[in-house]
Amino acid sequence: MAATPADVKELPEAYVFVLDMPWLSADQVRVDVEEDGRTLVVSGERKREKERDQGIRYVWMERRLGKYLKRFPMPENANVEKVAARYKDGVLTVTVVKKPPEEPKKPKTVEVQVA
Amino acid sequence: MAATPADVKELPEAYVFVLDMPWLSADQVRVDVEEDGRTLVVSGERKREKERDQGIRYVWMERRLGKYLKRFPMPENANVEKVAARYKDGVLTVTVVKKPPEEPKKPKTVEVQVA
Incomplete structure (x- = not known):
């Protein structure tokens, strides 16, 4: 399971979700609304x-790769x-x-009708 | 302390150190040989x-920032x-x-001298 630590920020006009996802390309990330x-x-x-x-030998493997899934409940006014x-750096x-x-x-x- | 997981690879002609460091700029990383x-x-x-x-409120803070230091001992033939x-993505x-x-x-x- 890949590590994807996240920050969630609230701005006056928007909610912003920031996730660390080094070394991805556009086809390795998907954003959906359920x-x-x-x-x-x-x-x-x-x-x-x-x-x-060719001929690569891994001496040390610390970077966590694999699948990831992160769910964020959204506020009523989202x-x-x-x-x-947007993906950058x-x-x-x-x-x-x-x-x-x-x-x-x-x-x-309520208007009161006088009989 | 920022998280900087690393892989170390050995190629036929070189050693390669790969570190996950999302959202950095050139002035936030330094590479030295002791x-x-x-x-x-x-x-x-x-x-x-x-x-x-202005007016940002952090709802959630999971991304680890701060200082980091990683030391790699190098083999004799490095x-x-x-x-x-090189820094990319x-x-x-x-x-x-x-x-x-x-x-x-x-x-x-050793040449043997005959007396």
């Missing part, structure tokens, strides 16, 4: 880089229609925009 | 990315004059070329 519309899922597989050279993902950043706050419900006055 | 000429040292500091936005370091790769094998010592025949 059917419930409330869960962000980051998954994929981190494979050992292809070795061009707009799952507006999700953006080994770090994946997923931004989910917040929905604008709902209009406060105005008190409703 | 005075003894036998120890490779990778060190630096991983800082949290500068936040442009040529410390030929060290190359969050991974630092340091290559140390091997010295050519020494000429095998020929047996020496």
